[in-house]
Amino acid sequence: MLPLPRFEYSAPNDVRDASRFLAEPGSQLIAGGTDLLVSMKQRLFEPRHLVSIRRLGLRGVTVQGGVVRIGAATTLAQVATNLTVREQFPALSDACLTVATPTIQSMATLGGNLMLDTRCLYYNQPAGWRASLGYCLKREGTVCHVAPKGRGCYATQSADTVPALWLYGAEVEFQSTRGVVLRKVSDMYRDDGMAWHGVGRDEVLVAVRLPLAEARVGHRKLRTRQAIDYAQVLVAVRAPVADGPWAAVISAVASSPLFVEAEDPTALAEAAFRASQPLSTHLPAATWRKRMVRVEVARAAAALGDGR
Numbered sequence: 005m006l007p008l009p010r011f012e013y014s015a016p017n018d019v020r021d022a023s024r025f026l027a028e029p030g031s032q033l034i035a036g037g038t039d040l041l042v043s044m045k046q047r048l049f050e051p052r053h054l055v056s057i058r059r060l061g062l063r064g065v066t067v068q069g070g071v072v073r074i075g076a077a078t079t080l081a082q083v084a085t086n087l088t089v090r091e092q093f094p095a096l097s098d099a100c101l102t103v104a105t106p107t108i109q110s111m112a113t114l115g116g117n118l119m120l121d122t123r124c125l126y127y128n129q130p131a132g133w134r135a136s137l138g139y140c141l142k143r144e145g146t147v148c149h150v151a152p153k154g155r156g157c158y159a160t161q162s163a164d165t166v167p168a169l170w171l172y173g174a175e176v177e178f179q180s181t182r183g184v185v186l187r188k189v190s191d192m193y194r195d196d197g198m199a200w201h202g203v204g205r206d207e208v209l210v211a212v213r214l215p216l217a218e219a220r221v222g223h224r225k226l227r228t229r230q231a232i233d234y235a236q237v238l239v240a241v242r243a244p245v246a247d248g249p250w251a252a253v254i255s256a257v258a259s260s261p262l263f264v265e266a267e268d269p270t271a272l273a274e275a276a277f278r279a280s281q282p283l284s285t286h287l288p289a290a291t292w293r294k295r296m297v298r299v300e301v302a303r304a305a306a307a308l309g310d311g312r
């Protein structure tokens with residue numbers, strides 16, 4: 005069993021106090037802890053001070069002025085079973101239910117999912133495993149084992165809820181001592197496995213806002229086992245809105261999700277295939293994962309019917 009490193013713990017009841025703690029070097033926010041505590045045991049993160057979200061009052065789903073607002077500390081199980089979410093955003097509900105297992109879904113939060121670190125076969129391992137390879141560029145090493153001649157880290161964005169939230173047009177509310185900032189999910193992620201978001205270290209993700217529109221979105225996750233496993237390919241597809249194009253977001257194949265549009269489902273699947281350039285960040289062959297992007301986009305589009 006891997007022991008946790010020592011840390012201090014605070015549970016403030018005001019977001020500005022949490023933000024002040026987080027501004028101090030060595031502090032990190034903890035929500036459900038389902039990823040962070042595992043990563044701490046693997047010595048991927050070694051915060052000296054954990055600042056908890058649990059007393060910040062960020063749990064629950066409300067509807068106001070044509071917008072559904074989901075508090076960051078709402079668990080994936082609560083999001084998935086919320087009636088408004090199930091009726092208006094079924095692909096988000098489906099995506100929550102593909103994360104890990106029901107026990108983890110009842111601890112894991114939506115905010116924690118959006119802030120999930122990028123993943124790689126050579127990174128998400130215990131410290132001893134990584135040490136035997138001399139670590140890697142993303143943490144403690146100097147070489148990328150996936151692309152030794154590459155220009156950086158290619159760890160993949162693998163959070164299950166992101167593709168569906170992107171296509172529903174979600175925005176994310178961050179709060180710090182400087183005030184509130186809104187970011188579109190579609191603008192949040194960067195194509196860099198190490199610096200994969202531009203969020204300040206003292207910013208707390210407080211809520212996700214979803215416009216009540218008529219978007220029809222489907223979600224698919226390719227993985228070896230139908231529980232526990234992270235995605236090898238993650239896909240969301242949106243049927244045309246009015247006379248617009250079909251749209252897809254493909255994830256788990258690059259450090260940021262990829263967005264493609266096309267006139268019909270066949271062209272969409274082809275565009276997704278061409279845009280995806282997975283590397284050996286996962287056990288299954290990258291060439292197979294690339295081909296499966298086309299298959300999964302076609303399946304998601306077929307499940308939405310003709311889109312009209």
Ligand SMILES: Cc1cc2nc3c(=O)[nH]c(=O)nc-3n(C[C@H](O)[C@H](O)[C@H](O)COP(=O)(O)OP(=O)(O)OC[C@H]3O[C@@H](n4cnc5c(N)ncnc54)[C@H](O)[C@@H]3O)c2cc1C
Nearest residue numbers: 035036037038039040104112113115116117119163164209
């Ligand atoms: C066995 C196993 C399988 C898993 N499978 C999947 C999977 O298939 N798909 C998937 O997407 N995830 C998976 N996870 C990861 C994890 O359970 C989920 O991503 C979960 O939603 C993370 O939420 P959390 O509240 O537990 O976050 P935490 O672990 O508490 O935090 C995760 C990260 O987000 C930051 N953070 C959390 N909340 C906020 C906030 N409000 N504002 C700013 N930063 C914040 C933390 O500082 C930390 O860096 C798995 C985990 C395990 C243990």
Ligand code: SF4
Nearest residue numbers: 124140148149157158
């Ligand atoms: S892509 Fe390379 S640098 Fe990034 S985590 Fe994997 S092995 Fe490390």
